[in-house]
Amino acid sequence: MDAPRVPPYRSLIFRLLAASLAIAVVAVLATAWLASQSTSQTIRQQLGRSLSEDKSVYDELLAFAATHRDWSAVQPVVAARAAKLNRRITLLTEDRRTIADSATGPAPATARPSATVDPLAVDLGLTGRAGRIDSRIVGPYRLTAAEQRTMRDQLAAARSCLDGFGSTGEVVIGAHGRPKVVVTELGKQTATCPLTPPVAKSEERPLAALRRLVAACAGERDAEQVGIAPDLTIVVVDPDLGRVDRDRTARATGCLDKARRSQLEPYVAPPALLFVTDPADPAAAPVFPLSRENLVRTGTVTAVVLLLAVLVTVLVGRRLVRPLRALTEAARRPGDYQRVPVTGRDEIGSLAAALNELAERREQSEQQRQAMVSDVAHELRNPLTTIRTWLEAVRDGLATVDGPVLTLLQDQTTQLQHIVDDLRDLAAADAGTLRMHPETTYVNDTVDQVADAHLPDAVTAGVRLVTGHDGDPEVAVDPVRLRQLVGNLLSNAIRHTPAGGTVTVRTQVAAGRLTITVADTGEGIAPADLPRVFDRFWRADESRSRSTGGSGLGLPIARQIATAHGGDLTVTSDVGAGTTFTVTLPL
Structure with a gap:
């Protein structure tokens, strides 16, 4: 459930900014004015020097390009000029390949060039000339x-x-x-x-x-x-x-x-990109250092701004923390799943509402845990009681260990094993460790194998088991888990279909998805019970009679397997007409 959106004017951030904005704006403006006044002259001086250096380098390389057909001999010129100016000079082709470089290391391939050296298209802003074609070209x-x-x-x-x-x-x-x-x-x-x-x-x-x-x-x-x-x-x-x-x-x-x-x-060298940069960092923009006095002034004003902002923040923060402390105390009060008061519609109010929702979910989770423990105890008690009764009868000489007794004990043990396996699968699904091992599988063959395995149960129950396939899909699924999923659905359908009824398993591919349907002609499920079909340990027979068998874990496990494959398991039912479970899996 999404938290209600807090109006901006009620948010903590807005209130905190509103409290410190005035002084921060004034101080920042003062700092900016002082910095601009203190550094403007230094910047002008450094900028003039940088432009003069760039112009001299540009003019010398322009003369070279005007008197040479290519750049093959320009490296000594670049190196000499770079050594004189203590700058890094790099020439690149228009597709950013290195022509000459006064330093080693990566060329400034992504930086903006200082100029383009082309004697047939002279930069008039750098040279101050009237013509775009260099007059030195003979x-x-x-x-x-x-x-x-x-x-x-x-x-x-x-x-x-x-x-x-x-x-x-x-x-x-x-x-x-x-x-x-x-x-x-x-x-x-x-x-x-x-x-x-x-x-x-x-x-x-x-x-x-x-x-x-x-x-x-x-x-x-x-x-x-x-x-x-x-x-x-x-x-x-x-x-x-x-x-x-x-x-x-x-x-x-x-x-x-x-x-x-x-x-x-x-007769001239091709156009080249000129880079005049810092030798240490060719990609860095020009830096104009400030004087010590300017640095001290700027630092002082910045410190004052920071101090005032900290003081305002502390004062406002203490006021804003009070309701948070109240929430903490309310959460620590003794009692089961205490609710805390919602005192506003800001972030703190949203936090209080979230804490109340958390307490409610914890209470529901605890109730579900207790119900699950009770259900597990009930499901385990019946087979354990049967096993214990027969073992005591054998020990007291009231019964002998013959074939029927061994078969009964084996059936009860198998039922216990099934319950334990189902609980393990559900626990793995809850923990996110229910692993799938997909491999290319012919789904029809797998479904037919599961149907053949359940055919004796269907015959015993007097139920007709029918399979039908639309196409022969080949899908990447975990075949073991798919057999478990379809087996759970078939077992459930056979148990809830009376003698003379029919259980139909059908596969088909439509709209890029694999669909497996298991439909029966049993008693159906009431509309009020449909949302609970996939709840753990839920069964339609509230008396928990064993006449229909099952532990109430098969359908939840089937849905977890479908979800782990990226699909889903849904159910529709008509009371008195039957129930249809539909598995959809991506291809």
């Missing part, structure tokens, strides 16, 4: 030594030209590592100097290939209409109008990065 645009000298001369000439107009400029590295001059200060005169060196011969082929990729992406049928300058400025000229088509130019410009990634991908 790829197929690598110049010969002579072309590099020529380009340096052209850049020097461009700067001299700017100086002549009163302007100044500096050399910057553009896409593909190609240098150009950028004006840093304008003079009074307008400068007309060439700032970008013309296309070198080594650049003609890759630029043509890039033009074709852009044209294919932008849907241009004629790649020659797409113009790409050395600084990767794109224009699309309409041949009919003889001028730049702005819409087509914008569409082609939008395809530039995609085309460049496709062209440069074979």
Whole structure:
């Protein structure tokens, strides 16, 4: 029986929390404010340092990826940078396989990476750059030594030209590592100097290939209409109008990065996951230590909060314990199965009700125990009295030990053995030690064997014994226990069927379960007695006459065996028409 649900506002937990919540909330808020104020500066400093370190590692590995086709030679770079920063640096592939690691031990396979190193998809938040493709990627645009000298001369000439107009400029590295001059200060005169060196011969082929990729992406049928300058400025000229088509130019410009990634991908290292972690614990999140003063402040406030919470808890707890002590005293009062008063509808009231239910169950259990002892004594007394009477008669010379006397004594001894065996089985079932040993069994064969064994009893009683089977089920059961179950039901049915009656045993499989029915045409069981059929030592003949035999233990044992197999045993009956016991077992 489930205990009644206690409303939340009446529960002990709610009352205890309500008593200490106000002071706890205020103290916790004070602690949180003090901790946030004391640690914010330290966290900012440590966070800035951590971000700076991550950025430097990321930039160095990004440069490596931009200038190498793979990561095979990156281990020395990782080890040197890790030693300088006193951090653990790990590179993993996108499917979390180790590329390089500055330390031994398991890689942080499940942690969140600090960044993804991909020169074709640069993290702008870490680098602060404007372009997503690293400008250090040269790829197929690598110049010969002579072309590099020529380009340096052209850049020097461009700067001299700017100086002549009163302007100044500096050399910057553009896409593909190609240098150009950028004006840093304008003079009074307008400068007309060439700032970008013309296309070198080594650049003609890759630029043509890039033009074709852009044209294919932008849907241009004629790649020659797409113009790409050395600084990767794109224009699309309409041949009919003889001028730049702005819409087509914008569409082609939008395809530039995609085309460049496709062209440069074979020349750079594949994307890699970067982890910059603590050497001792790579899976741990960054920890920002507090100063001693901040630790003392936080500890003091925490101690005060704890002390106040303990005081409130003790005061409220003492008040809540009083009814528990009263329950303890009431439970210890002398008397048989004392009931305790239920004083409320909270957990203590539920406890009092549970104690009362326990006392009631104990009283019922004691009554059942006494009744069982009385029943056992009664069942054992009859055969023991018979055995004792005949033994005394033989000793006094009033009877001789002949065949009929020995048969009588053997029958009484067998009856005693049956009672003892039944009690042992019931005790094992109560203790949970009634073991089953299932094995694949043809149920029909087993049932037929039991029916054949009871056929002499049926013939003696003038009862017709009939078996019927629907199919030939093969089920994993304990064959010994199954024979005992069916035997108990057959014995009971034969005893309660008058001469000329019929007992029918039938097996069938339906809805994934095995069903065994034992039906008789006996006197039936009254509806008021059906709930007691499986009670121990219960018999329909209240006078306990031995005319029908039986100890009242067969049916309880049969139900325990069915339950131990994961099934059940039920009964239906019509007074004057007969009784049907149904065993259902899982297949």
